[in-house]
Amino acid sequence: MSMLALLKNPFRQSNLIIAAILVLALLIGAAMPIYAGMMDDQIAKLAALPAMLLFAILLLYDRKLTLTLIILVRAGGDNILELTRFSLGGYQIGVGGLINAAVILISIMLMLERPKTLSKNVVVVWSVFLLLSLYGILVSPAKPEALRSWLALLSYFSIFSSAFHFINNKEDFRFCVKLALFSSALPVLYSFIDIALNHGQGGEEGFRLRSTFSHPNVLAFYLTLIIPMTFYILKSMPVGKNGLTRLFLGCYLFLLLGLLILTKTRSAWIACVITFALYGVFFERRYLVYMVVLGVVALFIPGVADRLSDLGSGNEVVTYGKLNSFAWRVYIWESAWHWAGPSHYLQGYGLQSFKELSIVFFPSAGKLKWGAHSVYVQLLFEMGLLGVGIFLYLYVQVLREFRKLFSFDRLAGFFLVLVVLNFLICAFSDNMLDYLSFNWYLWFILGAGCAFVQTHAAPVRAQAAPFAAQG
Structure with missing residues (x-):
């Protein structure tokens, strides 16, 4: 562009765009020292x-x-x-x-x-839960934290609804499952660095693997999602084909199980055992034998037996006595229940109120604010019986959707039900709603599963329409 042409028509669209870019660059450059x-x-x-x-x-x-x-x-x-x-x-x-x-x-x-047509029943319950949570912000004693918590819940629903835009058929569903599986590459690779740098640390509990996550428990719960999905991809592949891929997935599954053991998260261990036990009962009985053998081998891994035997001591609250992790949870739950007034049983004290008020009702709080370490206790305290009921009903509706899968893809339906079951088990003893990245993957998979159901239901509705018109 010549200078003469620029002077003749300085307000051409292309000239204005270039000028805007230059001004933006100058502003960013000037702001960089301040930034x-x-x-x-x-x-x-x-x-x-x-x-x-x-x-x-x-x-x-x-x-x-x-x-x-x-x-x-x-x-x-x-x-x-x-x-x-x-x-x-x-x-x-x-x-x-x-x-x-x-x-x-x-x-x-x-x-x-x-x-897109979403799963109506699930969306309705999600909407009610979000509205009740919005009320929880208004009555919360910690409104900034409550707002942040509500936005996290909204993002979980957003991930769920966005998954419907990925799914048009079964191959799209498998792509979404594989996408979640591929996401494990970074945490798995970084796990080796975490082990190399920190294997001799960890205090009384010993080393607990956390990889790229903020806490070992978050990695463990993420693995309770990735392991069933990896197993689903492996078992849904045609027998006798893709031999190298099947071998790789089998080895990768063992690696994921090893990483899960290193997190030392017992509730995740239980969820994983249930996954393979139920698969053995309903599909291949030989997996029950594999579980027994691997369970015995796992007991010889340093720290595993200690982690299990820890539950046998420290179960009573005594002066200067140290509680084990489960007894500590029971102690804080009882403290919250005894402090809470009957007038709040129905609607609770508001979002994030448990952590905010823990310094008031928990004798061992000191100056720290403690989470409930149980989704059910947290919701009961913060959103009352209404919140707990709607939360559980949400998963009932998800399970009802997945029940439809058994008529045309039994394996997918089975593993998706296991994903929900694993979450509900782990939610008993941890702050699962606070783990944003885990919940994104959870609701992406659940959304993909519900969308898969919708893709099968759509042709059925289309076939039924002509008969309805004739009537």
Whole structure:
């Protein structure tokens, strides 16, 4: 473009776009010293801004691709995203929060672009649960934390509804399962680094593997989702074909089981045992024998027997006595129940109220705010009997959807039911609703499963329509 042409028509659209880009570049350049000062010159925080700009460009380019990439890498992001957090007006924000907002936005945009028929009953119960949770913000003694918790719940629903835009047939469902499986690559690879760097640490509990997650329990619960899905892909492959792939998946499954053992998360162990036991009962009895053999072998792994025997001591509250982890949970649950008033049994004390009020009702709290370490206790305290009832009914509706799968894909239906069962087991003794990355994968798989049901139901409705018209 010559200078003469620019002077003749300075307001051409292309000229204005170039000018806007130059002005934006100058503004960003001028703001960088200020931004660097706010970020304390830390590399991870400094990289947050360009990362967000690239993410915004990708979001504008292809929303479905953006969500696919988020699902693919989010399992490896907890520790990295934590490094990008900074304080703004007294509130901690970071790239993770912006990704959460993007997931919600993508869900809305996908629905507006191409409305999909969702599982009506599940969506209705989800909506009621979100509305009740919204009321929980209003009565909460910790409103900023309550709002953050509600947005996390909204992102879980967004992931669930977005999964419907991936599914048109069985192969699409398998793609979604494989996408969740591929997401485990980063945590699995980093596990070897975690073991190499920290295997001699861990205090009284010994080393507990956490890999890319914020806590060993989160990795364990993530594995209770990935292991059944890996097993499903393996068992749904045609016999006698894809020999190398089957061999790789079999070895990978053993590796995942080994990593699960190293997390030392007992509730996840129980969920995994139930997975293979039920498969053995309903499909292949030889797996019951495999379980017994592997169970005996596992007892010889350092730390496993100690982790199990730990439940036999420290079960009574005594002065200067140390409780085991389960007895400690029972103690905090009893403390909350004895403190709570009957007037709050129905609607609870509001979102995030358990942690906020734990310094009041829990004798061993000290100055720390403790979570409930049980989804059911947490919901009972924060949202009352209404919250617990709606929460459980939500999973009842999901299971009712998966029951339809047994008529045309028994194996998929079985493993999806196991995923729900594993979650409900682990939810008994941990803060499962607080583990965002895990819940995203959970609800993506559950959404894909419900969408798979819808793809089969759609042809049935289409075939029934002509008969209805004739009537």
